[in-house]
Amino acid sequence: MKLYSTNNKDLRVSFKEAVFNSMPKDKGLYMPVEIPKLSKDFIENIENFSLQDIAKQVASALLKNDIEIEALNALVEDAVNFDAPVVKLDDQTFVLELFHGPSLAFKDFGARFMSRVMAHFLKDGEKLLDVLVATSGDTGGAVALGFLGVPNTRVTILFPKGKVSEVQRLQLTTNGKNISAIAVDGTFDDCQALVKQAFADDELNAKFRLTSANSINIARLIPQTFYYLNAYAQLKRQGFDKVVFTVPSGNFGNIGAGSLAYKMGLPVKSFVAATNANDTVPRFLEGGIYETKPSVQTYANAMDVGAPSNWVRIMDMFNENREEINKLVKAYRFTDEETLAGIRELFENFNYVACPHTAIAYLASKFYAANNPSENTAQVFLSTAHACKFPEVFPADILAKVALPTQVQSLKNNPEVYNELGKDFEGFKAYLLQK
Ligand SMILES: *Cc1c(COP(=O)(O)O)cnc(C)c1O
Numbered sequence: 001m002k003l004y005s006t007n008n009k010d011l012r013v014s015f016k017e018a019v020f021n022s023m024p025k026d027k028g029l030y031m032p033v034e035i036p037k038l039s040k041d042f043i044e045n046i047e048n049f050s051l052q053d054i055a056k057q058v059a060s061a062l063l064k065n066d067i068e069i070e071a072l073n074a075l076v077e078d079a080v081n082f083d084a085p086v087v088k089l090d091d092q093t094f095v096l097e098l099f100h101g102p103s104l105a106f107k108d109f110g111a112r113f114m115s116r117v118m119a120h121f122l123k124d125g126e127k128l129l130d131v132l133v134a135t136s137g138d139t140g141g142a143v144a145l146g147f148l149g150v151p152n153t154r155v156t157i158l159f160p161k162g163k164v165s166e167v168q169r170l171q172l173t174t175n176g177k178n179i180s181a182i183a184v185d186g187t188f189d190d191c192q193a194l195v196k197q198a199f200a201d202d203e204l205n206a207k208f209r210l211t212s213a214n215s216i217n218i219a220r221l222i223p224q225t226f227y228y229l230n231a232y233a234q235l236k237r238q239g240f241d242k243v244v245f246t247v248p249s250g251n252f253g254n255i256g257a258g259s260l261a262y263k264m265g266l267p268v269k270s271f272v273a274a275t276n277a278n279d280t281v282p283r284f285l286e287g288g289i290y291e292t293k294p295s296v297q298t299y300a301n302a303m304d305v306g307a308p309s310n311w312v313r314i315m316d317m318f319n320e321n322r323e324e325i326n327k328l329v330k331a332y333r334f335t336d337e338e339t340l341a342g343i344r345e346l347f348e349n350f351n352y353v354a355c356p357h358t359a360i361a362y363l364a365s366k367f368y369a370a371n372n373p374s375e376n377t378a379q380v381f382l383s384t385a386h387a388c389k390f391p392e393v394f395p396a397d398i399l400a401k402v403a404l405p406t407q408v409q410s411l412k413n414n415p416e417v418y419n420e421l422g423k424d425f426e427g428f429k430a431y432l433l434q435k
Contacts, residue, residue, distance in 0.1 A: 001062055003030040003218065006316045015066040016121050019114070019219045022212050029309075030218050031316050036061045038229075038265040046229065047236040054233065055080045055226040061264065062222060067120060075120060079112040084227040086234040086380065089350045092369065094380045095358070096231045096245075102407055103141035103171050104386035105302075106254065109227065110220030111139075111146030115153065117219045118211070122152045127209040130435075131155045132198055134191035137164045138302050138385060141171035143213045144179045154178045155213075156432070158191035161420065167389050167408055174414035182431070186423035197425045204432060215253040216309050224257030229266055235378045242374065246272040246365035246381040248357040250303035252281065252310040254382065255329075259317050262328070269377060271329045274364030276300045279333040280308060285326060299336045299393045300356040302385065332364045339363075340393075347398050355390050358383040 003018045005011045007028030013021075018030040038061055046054065055076045063072055082100045089095060101108025122129055129152060133143050140157040147155045157172050161183035164172070172181040184191050198204050199212065213220075228245065235243055245268060247255040255273050262268050273281055276298040284290045292307035318324040334342070342359035346352045354362060361381035369379045387394070387402045394402065421427045 001066060002033045004033055005029070006031055006312045015063060015218070019117055019121065019217065020211055022214065022217045029216055029313055029316075031313060032062065032218075035260065035263045035317075040265075043265050043267065046233040049233060051084060051226065051230040052077055052080055054229045055223070058225055058229065058261075058264065059222065067117075071120060075116045076113075079116050079223060080109070080226060081112075082108070084230055086231050088238075089352060092377065092379050093365070094235070094378055095352070095354070095362075095383050096227065096380050097383045098227060099355075099383060099386040101142075102145040103138070104167070104389055104405060104407060105138045105142055106224070106227075106382070106384045107138050107142035107215075107220075108146065109223045110215070110217075110253070111142035111213065113223035114213065114217055114219035115143075115146040115150045119150045119153060126152065129153045130208045130210050131213050132158075132195045132210060133213045134158045134188065134195045135164070135172070136160070136188040136301060136304070137168040138389070139213075139215065140164075140181075141168055144172055144175055144181070147213075148175050148179055149177055154435075155180070156435075157181045158184050158194055158428075160188050160191055161185050163187070165389055165391060167391075167411070170408070170411040170414075170416065173416040173418040174411050176414075176417065181418040182428075183418055183420045184423055185420065190423040194423065194425060194428045198428065198432065201429065204429065207433065208435075214309075215251050221253060221257050221260065221310075221313075224254055225261040225264065225266075228258050228261040228268075231380055232266055235380070238378075240376060240378040241267075242269045242377040243267070244270045244272060244365070244368060244372075244377060244379050246274055246361045246368065246379070248300065248303060248361040248364075248382060248384050249273045249275055249281065249331075250278070250305040250308065252308040252314060254384065256310040256313045259314055259329075263317055268328070269374065270368070270372070272364050272368045273329060273331040274361045274381075275331065275333045276303050276339065276360060277333065277335060278304055278306050279331075280306060281311060282331040282333045285322065285329065285331045298356075299339050299390075300360055301390075303357055303360070330368055332367055334360050334363050340395075343394065343398065347401070353387045353394075353398060353401050353403075354383060355385045355387045356393050357385060358387075
């Protein structure tokens with residue numbers, strides 16, 4: 001596939017170039033010049049396919065000219081090695097659980113696929129690839145576990161000291177091998193600023209082959225289309241022909257991938273974007289101007305984003321036309337109090353323990369369904385992370401019901417290794433140079 005920049009539609013780069021650069025120099029985002037349509041036959045019979053089969057079909061529709069088919073199929077099989085089940089709560093309400101991967105969050109889909117695509121494109125004997133990533137929690141774990149043991153790659157993760165949960169920290173600090181973690185005495189923004197400075201530093205660029213792993217990378221977006229199609233397949237098996245997806249949104253990569261799946265032919269009645277108080281997109285879709293704001297802290301902290309980086313992709317797919325987006329996408333915001341009430345309601349009514357991001361999606365899904373009654377329509381909200389990653393949010397009675405998945409139990413047996421640094425760039429640079 002060829003890609004252009006959302007800021008320059010005459011630009012043409014290869015998939016490989018887009019993967020290693022993440023972002024065009026003009027600060028737009030890469031988008032496919034042509035979005036291929038999946039065949040009608042495939043969509044009509046999708047209930048007969050597994051998640052891996054669906055993933056292979058989609059990957060080949062997009063990437064068959066970039067990666068030869070046997071290699072692509074092997075890569076997909078290796079990347080998508082866990083399930084994404086749709087769990088029924090009542091006759092029309094379903095939760096799409098995206099937390100069954102190694103880091104217990106949906107970001108595993110993007111990170112595992114991207115790491116394997118990068119490894120595929122790295123030729124033997126080429127310079128080692130150094131991935132630098134700043135994380136507020138979930139991204140780092142997915143990238144660390146996604147790249148763990150991947151040949152010719154090395155990952156350095158910066159996280160704000162004391163500001164990630166225990167499970168998140170263990171996912172960053174217990175890996176060894178090609179993964180190193182740094183606790184920065186500062187905030188997530190400080191971590192991100194250090195990474196940005198490193199990318200702009202001549203000496204570091206001369207010595208290392210640096211790349212980022214953030215959510216704007218096209219190789220993270222593509223694999224997130226797989227589970228939308230696979231959810232549709234599961235609901236079709238249960239007799240539904242109309243589906244509404246509610247997506248808890250921060251940088252809008254997840255719902256961007258849903259929109260890409262829609263453009264490829266996924267039948268969707270609506271998408272609902274659910275946000276916390278960081279409501280740049282709901283304000284815009286309600287008729288306001290598109291005005292980014294500094295992020296505010298909420299219980300759903302993986303969605304504390306005031307300037308959603310993937311929103312331009314959605315604008316691009318809908319010809320920069322808000323009316324067109326409004327026909328397909330609704331957006332609602334919820335406060336921390338409502339989020340807690342949503343967690344409580346899911347627990348009391350369905351005996352279901354959801355992370356705060358998931359609870360916001362539940363609330364938005366319920367609100368949408370109440371205001372848009374529709375026969376034979378499945379209301380599906382996405383669960384983006386396992387509750388055990390956000391224990392500080394839960395009241396004691398619900399916390400007691402949060403199960404610890406096997407992935408976490410094994411983490412606790414490994415020693416933690418990480419460096420501590422201040423937020424000054426010189427310290428970080430010196431650390432990198434002695435690697
Ligand atoms: C990253 C993340 C989100 C937000 O996803 P976007 O693609 O940035 O919109 C939501 N929930 C959880 C748990 C996350 O880790």
